[in-house]
Amino acid sequence: MSTSSSRGDHWTFLTNHARVLLRIADDPDVRLRDVATGVGITERAVQLIVADLEAAGYLTRTRVGRRNRYTIDPTVALRHPAEADHPVGDLITAFLHREHIPTASAPPQRN
Template sequence: MGGVSETHAGWTFLTSHARVLAAIAEDRRIRIRDIAARCRLTQRAVQKIISDLEEDGYLTRTREGRTNAYRIEPGTILRHPAEAGMTVEALLSTLARHDDQRDGRSPRSRTVRPRERDSESAR
């Protein structure tokens, strides 16, 4: 399974779509092969997921030279009725706070927009 280092049996909390979206939120110019390695998916699976996310309006892809750049649409509502109006921005903000707590950083006091993560990590 090209690029997939280990498998996981059983269920997980996040879907592959959520993992791919979170990877893109971290780096809007991330390569498909890097998303695949990070999310432990095949490159073909990542391409399909990105197509799904584009088709449903969660992100847009533009060509910048030889690479793709992604823009997450933060106001897009999550699909499942159980999320009851939760936006992509709220989901990514929750995940970012979790990452901060796990890594020992002080939690963010504001909502993190997907593109802000790039500039914050450069500081």
């Protein structure tokens, strides 16, 4: 028996939405082109995902000069009914170091 199948060779546990959100949580000043490179999708796909995340209330973007700064609301519930009792902050906590976890009351850092 083979350890992989042609149907199952390319699936992953996290969606691109989760990967984009985690990348932004790790660096709120990240450029979307850098997110695209890191996630392995197009910049346009990242733009659409960020628009989805913003529309759902997971993040907000603030213009800082010529760049965007992203703020994640860690209290927003995950979307699937099976995980709806968990806030997105739980996902971020599971994948990022503690010092990178956004808090709802923390103001955005200014450089």
